[in-house]
Amino acid sequence: MDKPTENAAGGTLADEGLDGREATLLRATLENMSQGVAMYDGEHRLVTWNKLFREYLDMPDEFLTSEHTFADYIRYLGARGEFGEVDIEVALAQRIKQLDHPHSFERVRPDGTYLEVRRDPVPGGGFIAIYTDITERKLAEMKLREDEEQLRAIDAAAPVGLVIMDIKTHVVRHTNGCFGRLIGRDAATIIDRPIAALVGDTEQTARLIDILLSPSTERQEFSLPRADGTPIFTIVSHEHLEFRGAPAIIATFVDISDRVRMEHQLREAKEAAESASRVKSAFLANMSHELRTPLNAIIGYSEILSEDAADEGNTAMVADLDKIQAAGKHLLGLINDILDLSKIEAGRMDVYLEQVFLSRMVEEVKTIVSPMMAKNENRFVIDSPIDIGSLRTDVTKLKQSLINLLSNAAKFTKNGEVVLRLVRDQSAAGEVVRFEVSDSGIGMSEEQMGRLFQAFTQADSSTTRNFGGTGLGLTITKHFAAMLGGTISVRSEPGIGSTFTIELPAETKAALDSVAAPEIADPGAPAEPGAITVLVVDDDPAVHEVLAATLGKEGYVLRHARDGIEALNIMRREPPDIVTLDVMMPKIDGWSVLGIMKSEPALEHIPVIMLTIVDDRNLGYSLGASEYMTKPIDRQRLIALIHKFAPGAEEGLVLVIDDDPHVRAMVRSTIEDVGLHVAEAANGKAAIEWLDAHHLPALVLLDLMMPEMDGFEFLTRVRTDARFADLPIVVLTAKELTSEEREFLARNTLLILNKSAQPIGTLGSALASIASHRNG
Amino acid sequence: MPKILLVEDNEMNRDMLSRRLARNGFEVVVAVNGQEGVDLALAQQPDLILMDMSLPILDGWEATRRVKADPATAAIPVIALTAHAMAQDREEALAAGCDDFDTKPVELPRLMGKINALLGLGG
Structure with a gap:
């Protein structure tokens, strides 16, 4: 210190x-x-x-x-x-x-x-x-005084109702003026009374106390009764605090009556609009039907008149009538689109799920869109893996969606390329199949893409004038994608092209596998007595799947073989009632299997249904032809074929089998022009005789319809004879399979079925007729 | 000349289609309702039936079921004609026993393809 x-x-x-x-x-x-x-x-x-x-x-x-x-x-x-x-x-x-x-x-x-x-x-x-x-x-005293003053002012002026409630007794310890105004009472009359007196209803009181005592501070909606009995809608939030030495809850009540009222009005307006929309859709659906009937007459009669005019050579009138017809068809397309859209909007569009075999469906789509592709000289490419398999979906809607996208792509692309790509993939949501339609067309800007899927909107209002179309296709496609549990998306660049992608879930695919796979794996499953057994011989798993799914349901017992050898082994062990035979298979083809069957007494009698593709080109191939050529014969193509199959065979010989001497003469002169020799036969029998007596020719040109032995039988014989296994044979046929050719096939109990677009009913009825024949 | 029975209640549709089938080399017999269709199928034994689905007296589905139920007419192929290509139409038509299905308005080349396919196979 x-x-x-x-x-x-x-x-x-x-x-x-x-x-x-x-x-x-x-x-x-x-x-x-x-x-x-x-x-x-x-x-x-x-x-x-x-x-x-x-x-x-x-x-x-x-x-x-x-x-x-x-x-x-x-x-x-x-x-x-x-x-x-x-x-x-x-x-x-x-x-x-x-x-x-x-x-x-x-x-x-x-x-x-x-x-x-x-x-x-x-x-x-x-x-x-x-x-x-x-x-x-x-x-400190001054600060406290100021704080108190501020709190008092806030308490008095706040636009929220404040209530402080004792935690233990649930008695109101404090309220502010605003709370009094909210419930239409003097705030002072509420203080020191139980909170139940505020709410009235016991159940509601319990709920409010629950809210206030809940540890969650999440805001809740609560409706309080006013003094006059009307409710006031509030949002309550709460906090713990100490009030005059006792634990308490402070609750704020915010008036949301306006919001609730607006929501209510909005809901009413929305319901009214939806109801109006349903009425509109129903009206459109009925109107569309009424409109279609007279339109059918306009289209049909203009078509008849156009045919008449064409017969009379009145080309000017044909052109005009075709315009009426085209306009009628356009209008019909528009009406059909509107009908679809109104059905979708009215919620009356049903979804029919079935197992859809994708490669088959793509072929059908291709048939429909190919003419559209050709119109603008676009190349159409399908990029789909062979094992793309199947998808459980609504085939009509999927096809319509793809046709919509592809016809758009064809429309907006000139001298370009349109690609349809199928990909099976895993997404976050599970297994999906993606359908991508890409074009090298005019493309779109960001802004155009934004309006893309709206009804009655094309990327540019001039689009309809320039490119036609109803502007509803994409809207419908988007609805369809959603109805099938999928999505549609687009990416595009102006001048570069556009890609539309539909992604659909494949969730039920596994279920199908579990049904079909064991049957294929176990060809010896015991048959019920009396059941018709069908041996399906095909290297395409999709064929097994579709037949298992459809014929299995009809009560047929299916056996499965993936190639001819396996098929013959199964047949010899346990002969089936019927065999369906694919023609083009690895190892040995269907014709060879048929030949072997007909040479074995135990198998000879089994009815065989040949499953192949009834397009004339593929018929030729499936009969064992190396190449195929339509008549009338194009000389350039004939020369090219000769070079292909008889290269460097300057001394070679071409065997021409045709019953028409004019055809033989014409072919001979073409062949001799390129320096080869020619031998002729007027039918299959003569040709076999010739082959037995001579060295193998470099090439055989074969007509199908001939007397005595026709081309089909010639091919069947030649292809089951080892000497001629490698003989190049070019089939000559008319553009369309003639009814005689079809009859020939029918007569010979070889039912040729189109695997790519066959209504399954036809195979079913064929089987049924064979089965009844056998039983009777 | 193959004989086709056309069952169609709409006079214009019936007129148009029968004229165009005749032009394409078919003999055409017409019926204006489902009952008449069933009766004519039995009496005329056509090679093929074109069946509209919305018909008076007896609708196309029921008429088809009856044609297919009678052994005397069961083998005659039936092509269903419906107004709009909806999946349920196709399902119902095939379920009723129709061998094929096409939509109206008729695209003649497409319909001819189906007729020829069925006649060729059935021949």
Whole structure:
């Protein structure tokens, strides 16, 4: 501790009769006080003070070293402006008057600090003045007062209702004016009443208490009753707080009546609109039907008239009638699209799920869109893996969607390329099949893409004029994709092209596999007595799948073989009632299997259905032809074929088998022109005789329809004879398979079925007729 | 000359289609409702039946079922003609025993393809 000096603090305590030790103790006490202290004697002379007195009041040394009275001190401070603008003599007189009794007051010094001044008379005259710096306390008090004031203002002015509820008793401890206004009562009348009195209904009270006591602070909607009985919709949120020493909940209630009312109106408006839309859709559906009937007449009769005019050679009228017909068809397309769309919007478009074999469906789509592709000289490419398999979906809607996308692509692309790509893939949602339609056409801008799937909107309003179409195709396609559980998306660049992608879930594919696979894996499954067993011989798993799915249902027991060898082994072990035979298979082909069957007494009698593709080109191939050529014969193509199959065979010989001598003569002259020799046969029998007697020719040209032995039988025989296995045979046939050719096939119990687009009913009825024949 | 029975109640449709079939070398017999269709199928033994589906008295589905149920007419191929290509139409037509299905308005080359296919196979 510093020894007090005259400068720091002072006064002579010894003068007042204290001995040295007491004086030292008192001095130390004074100096250690947290207050400023000054003592005055009976004549009000300053006799002692401490350091804090000097500091608090900024007393200069020269004042403290001289003898001064209380009046001097007050005057000095007054002159310094310590008391503000006051008459110092008046102030002094007031202070002196108070000195005979203890008193205290607070004052603010010019520097902003607060001092509490306390003066107490001391026994034997004089007084002691104690100065306490209360600045901090004063500021805290002021802050608290301001905070309280703000809270009070918020409480009163807030647009939310506030309620403070005791956690234990559920009694309302406080509410604000706004809450009173919300419920139409005086807030004061609610305080100290149970919260149940606010709500009325017991169940609702329980719910409100639940909300307020729930640990979740999530906001909840709650409807409060007003004084007049009407409800007020609010959103409640709550927090814990301590209120007057007890745990409580503060809840805020925000009035959402306007919002609820608007929602209600909106819902009503929406329902009205939807109802109107349903009525509209029903109307459109009926109207579309009514419109189609007269349109059918317009299209049909203009077509008849056009045919008549063509017969009469009136080409000008044909052109006009064709325009009527084209316009009628366009209008019909529009009406059909509107009908589809209105059915979709009315919720009357049903989805028929079935197992769809994709490669087959793509072939059907190709048949339909190929003429559209040809119109703008576009190349149409199908990029689909051989094992793309099947998909459980609505085949009509999927086909229509793909045709829509492909016809758009064909329309907006000229001398370009349109690609249909099928991909089986895994997505986040599981296994999917993606159908991508890409073109190298005019493309679209971002903005055009944005409007793409809206009804009656094409990327450009001039589009309809330039490119035709109804503008509904994409909207319908988008609806279809959604109905089939999938999506449609587009990416495009103006001038580069567009790609539309439909992605459909394949979720039921696994289910089919589990049905079909064991049957294929286990060809020896026991047959029910009396059931017709059908051996399906095909290298295409899709054929097994489709037959298993359809014929299995009809009660046939199916056996499966993937190639001819396996088929023959199964037949010899357990002869089936019927065999369906694919023609083109690896190892040995269907004709060879048929030949072997007909040479074995145990298998000879089994009826065989040849499953192949009834397009004339493929018929030729499937009969074992190396190539195929249509009549009338194109010389250039004939020469090219000869070079292909008889390369470098300058001395080679071509056998021409045709019953028409004019054809033989024409072919002979063409062949001799390129320096080859020609042998002729008028039918298959003569040709076989010729082959038996001569060296193998370089090439055989074969007509199909001939007397005695026709081309089909010739091919069947030649192909089952090892000597002629590698003989190149080019089939000559007319563009269309003639009815005689078809009859020939039917007569020979070889049912040729089109695998790519066969209504399954036909195979079913063929099987049924064979089966009934066998039983009868 | 193959004989086709056309069952169609709409006079214009019947007129158009019968004229065009005749032009394509068919003998055409017409019936104006399903019952008449069933009766004429039995009496005339046509090579093929073109059956509209929405017919008075007896609709096309029921008429087809009756034709297919009678052994004397069961073998006659039936092509269903419906107004709009909806999956359910196709399903129902095939379920009723139709051998094939086509939509109206008739696209003659397409319909001829189906007729020829069925006649060729059935011949």
